[in-house]
Amino acid sequence: MHRRSFLKNTGLAAATVAAAGSSALALPELKKKNKIPQWKGFNLLDFFSPSPTGGRRGTTEEHLKWISDWGFDFVRLPMAYPHYLKFDRSRNIKPEEVYQIDEQAVDRIDALVDLAHKHNLHVSLNLHRAPGYCVNAGFYEPYNLWTDQAALDAFTFHWNMWAKRYKNVSSKKISFDLVNEPSMRADMNDQHSKRSSVPGEAYRRVAIAASEAIRKENKKHLIIADGNDTGSSVIPEIADLDIAQSCRGYNPGIISHYKAPWAMKDPDNLPEPKWPGQVGNQYLSREMLEKFYKPWIELVEKGVGVHCGECGCWNKTPHPVFLAWFGDVLDILSSNGIGFALWEFSGDFGVLNSKRADVAYEDWYGQKLDRKLLELMQKA
Numbered sequence: 001m002h003r004r005s006f007l008k009n010t011g012l013a014a015a016t017v018a019a020a021g022s023s024a025l026a027l028p029e030l031k032k033k034n035k036i037p038q039w040k041g042f043n044l045l046d047f048f049s050p051s052p053t054g055g056r057r058g059t060t061e062e063h064l065k066w067i068s069d070w071g072f073d074f075v076r077l078p079m080a081y082p083h084y085l086k087f088d089r090s091r092n093i094k095p096e097e098v099y100q101i102d103e104q105a106v107d108r109i110d111a112l113v114d115l116a117h118k119h120n121l122h123v124s125l126n127l128h129r130a131p132g133y134c135v136n137a138g139f140y141e142p143y144n145l146w147t148d149q150a151a152l153d154a155f156t157f158h159w160n161m162w163a164k165r166y167k168n169v170s171s172k173k174i175s176f177d178l179v180n181e182p183s184m185r186a187d188m189n190d191q192h193s194k195r196s197s198v199p200g201e202a203y204r205r206v207a208i209a210a211s212e213a214i215r216k217e218n219k220k221h222l223i224i225a226d227g228n229d230t231g232s233s234v235i236p237e238i239a240d241l242d243i244a245q246s247c248r249g250y251n252p253g254i255i256s257h258y259k260a261p262w263a264m265k266d267p268d269n270l271p272e273p274k275w276p277g278q279v280g281n282q283y284l285s286r287e288m289l290e291k292f293y294k295p296w297i298e299l300v301e302k303g304v305g306v307h308c309g310e311c312g313c314w315n316k317t318p319h320p321v322f323l324a325w326f327g328d329v330l331d332i333l334s335s336n337g338i339g340f341a342l343w344e345f346s347g348d349f350g351v352l353n354s355k356r357a358d359v360a361y362e363d364w365y366g367q368k369l370d371r372k373l374l375e376l377m378q379k380a
Contacts, residue, residue, distance in 0.1 A: 034337035036222070036244050036305030039122050040380065041067060041074030042345035043310060046112060048128060050082035050139040051089065052105055061115050063345065068119040071378055075121050076309055076341045077112070078128035078180055081158055082139060084109065092140040098131050098154040101161065110165065117173055124224065125162055126177035131155050135181040135230055146184060146202045155206065156213035163217040171222035177246060177309060178210050178223065181230040197228050200237035207238045226309060234295045239304050247296045249311020249329045249340060251289065254279055259316040273317055275325040286328045297336045308333055308340040312349040315356045323376060330380035342377065351377070
């Protein structure tokens with residue numbers, strides 16, 4: 001712009017403000033952009049089980065092509081660390097066996113990562129089961145990640161291994177999600193043991209140790225930490241670190257996990273979910289979601305990257321209720337620049353093969369596609 005034009009335009013702007021009075025200065029505040037990309041996609045559960053023969057392996061290159069062709073750019077791989085170890089599985093694992101890497105198993109994970117990259121998908125590697133902690137039971141942990149140095153040493157060993165394997169891969173293509181849905185339990189191996197928040201100083205200690213192990217290999221590696229209280233709460237104790245944080249899209253549980261036996265007490269005697277509407281002793285509405293996500297939005301505004309690493313709804317919630325609720329969840333996230341990943345791609349929570357009783361599925365190359373869910377996610 002020429003100097004004369006600049007002076008003319010700024011003069012007009014000043015005259016406009018003077019004519020309008022001081023109220024013209026009350027311009028809408030621009031939202032701070034999320035520090036990390038607004039990735040959108042799915043969780044792939046190929047390595048979710050502690051057993052190499054268990055879980056839901058079966059993601060193919062065709063699946064990854066569909067994800068990309070549908071307009072998504074992100075997959076999260078929740079991994080159980082025993083999945084890629086060598087040890088005697090007829091008994092409980094010993095602390096020293098946590099270091100016994102099965103290279104063939106790791107190669108299978110690498111192969112899926114490579115295929116995802118081939119289809120321009122960002123891959124987030126996540127320890128769903130880390131040495132000394134998992135939100136789920138089903139495997140004996142010989143120590144506690146939040147309290148025991150031996151567990152933390154093993155944890156950093158695993159993350160250094162993964163960081164080294166992807167040392168020369170851009171953060172645009174790979175990220176490292178430290179541990180899934182942290183919490184404290186009196187008995188780490190008891191699914192029903194009472195949960196509480198991980199003490200902030202303990203979370204900070206673990207996050208710093210892991211980030212140092214990762215960035216020892218590449219200072220630009222992108223690191224993500226799941227929110228406290230099983231992913232629901234911001235972690236203020238690490239907000240000053242160069243670590244993004246991951247929230248969840250499961251609130252309220254009466255919608256997302258309706259009748260889920262692993263998540264609900266007395267699942268067969270729950271009030272029918274509605275959205276919006278009165279359910280039991282609470283009124284469910286968009287306002288409650290806005291309140292829930294406010295701390296996460298404020299975290300974005302403070303310059304901390306935020307992503308929703310898991311979201312979705314089990315297949316017993318009535319489909320219209322699920323879509324109405326999920327539309328509000330995705331709208332709140334997306335309008336604040338926060339990306340998301342559905343749990344899961346194919347399965348009970350998925351866009352494919354969710355086995356809902358009230359959906360007219362579309363045949364998609366032999367798979368059962370929930371077209372309404374797909375289109376809702378595409379619009380977000």
